Amino acid sequence: MNDRNHAVVQTLVSAKDVALGVVNCAGQTLTIMPGQVIGLLGKNGAGKTTLLDGLLGYTFLNAGEVTVFGHNPTELPAEVCSQIGFVAQQDDLMPWLTGSEMLAATRLFYKHWNYDLADRLVDRWSVPTWQKISEMSVGERQKLALVAAMAHEPQLLVLDEPAASLDPLARRALISELIDIVADGERSILLSSHIFSDIERVASHIWLLEKGSITYQGGLDELKESVVRLHLTRPLQVTASLALTTRHVIRTDISTGRETWIIRGWNEALAAECAAQITSPYQVEALGLEDAFVEISQ
Ligand SMILES: Nc1ncnc2c1ncn2[C@@H]1O[C@H](COP(=O)(O)OP(=O)(O)OP(=O)(O)O)[C@@H](O)[C@H]1O
Incomplete structure (x- = not known):
């Protein structure tokens, strides 16, 4: 065979x-x-x-x-x-x-x-x-x-x-x-x-x-790892344009002193781009499956 x-x-x-x-x-x-x-x-x-x-x-x-x-x-x-x-x-x-x-x-x-x-x-x-x-x-x-x-x-x-x-x-x-x-x-x-x-x-x-359309087919862990909340301190300071990262931002929440980007498709390249170009403090929040689903589905 x-x-x-x-x-x-x-x-x-x-x-x-x-x-x-x-x-x-x-x-x-x-x-x-x-x-x-x-x-x-x-x-x-x-x-x-x-x-x-x-x-x-x-x-x-x-x-x-x-x-x-x-x-x-x-x-x-x-x-x-x-x-x-x-x-x-x-x-x-x-x-x-x-x-x-x-x-x-x-x-x-x-x-x-x-x-x-x-x-x-x-x-x-x-x-x-x-x-x-x-x-x-x-x-x-x-x-x-x-x-x-x-x-x-x-x-x-x-x-x-x-x-x-x-x-x-x-x-x-x-x-x-x-x-x-x-x-x-x-x-x-x-x-x-x-x-x-x-x-x-x-x-x-x-x-x-x-x-009606399949938008993700793959591993459970990979799905969870691919959706993050990026919590950024305002005013946001970047050394260059975040072209790659911002293409993957599906939603933005802005409040006093804070900005949160919901990113779909998070990977090593996006993490490296953020690390290299964002000079103000920020945190990357990993999400559980339900939170990832809610963020994707909003
Ligand atoms: N018997 C039916 N007659 C006509 N339309 C239907 C019928 N069953 C489902 N539909 C249509 O197909 C759509 C999808 O229904 P389906 O039951 O596949 O959704 P679902 O994702 O399983 O939803 P839920 O999470 O509520 O169970 C419905 O919004 C409805 O418009």
């Missing part, structure tokens, strides 16, 4: 030039590789759910091409479907079944079902499996949907805001399960969430969706 074939086999999901609904990723290729945990971030209405639906073949694309395990996602063979676990933002559980009946029905679709894992998750999350789904709370339904998506140990787990209705204990349990899932480097997770502390705990990579 040559390197090119090897790369194709290894890529779990590839999405090129995808357009559907508000999503327009013309000129962009998104990939999910084994072992990656991708946090999909974006404001309300950015198109996260739309993109996930397109990647999994639940919605037809207007343009572009997606492959999932090398197949068109609208025509996935059964053995590929069994390698995918999905929890939708709004669950589609059958309300007339009890939790146990629902899990029993779900496992009929899979050759592999880890009974111990399902029992452990039900126990850990105190899912009332004897109750009818229609009588469960929103959080209990979300936990049941997670058990159903995880018990067949899929190679690709796709979660659309999986923790939105979970209490902090259940959320922590979910994150530790997700960390265990990817520990062997073989399985991958794509999850959208507005809970940035969760994303920071579990994600290796980030897809940042802004108004």
Whole structure:
């Protein structure tokens, strides 16, 4: 097998030039590789759910091409479907079944079902499996949907805001399960969430969706390091023009005696330019993921 074939086999999901609904990723290729945990971030209405639906073949694309395990996602063979676990933002559980009946029905679709894992998750999350789904709370339904998506140990787990209705204990349990899932480097997770502390705990990579377009695809740490606040003392004294730096300033706050630049694309070259040319005191403030997202999205 040559390197090119090897790369194709290894890529779990590839999405090129995808357009559907508000999503327009013309000129962009998104990939999910084994072992990656991708946090999909974006404001309300950015198109996260739309993109996930397109990647999994639940919605037809207007343009572009997606492959999932090398197949068109609208025509996935059964053995590929069994390698995918999905929890939708709004669950589609059958309300007339009890939790146990629902899990029993779900496992009929899979050759592999880890009974111990399902029992452990039900126990850990105190899912009332004897109750009818229609009588469960929103959080209990979300936990049941997670058990159903995880018990067949899929190679690709796709979660659309999986923790939105979970209490902090259940959320922590979910994150530790997700960390265990990817520990062997073989399985991958794509999850959208507005809970940035969760994303920071579990994600290796980030897809940042802004108004339907991916504006960042890369490592979590690299994203955090690329957005800084530069706090400058006024009046600002520079020895030459800061052409490179100022091109990357996305916002400026000015108050008495202080000036703050929000810089996107911070790197060694910009740091060196500032160090060489700004003679008045200044500090560089590194940001957490949530602050970086807020600054980028304003
Ligand atoms: N069923 C639908 N019918 C018509 N338009 C829709 C539908 N679902 C989504 N949209 C449109 O697509 C846009 C993106 O919605 P989507 O659910 O993908 O956003 P999102 O990033 O997941 O948002 P949120 O963070 O609020 O879940 C919405 O603003 C809406 O205009």
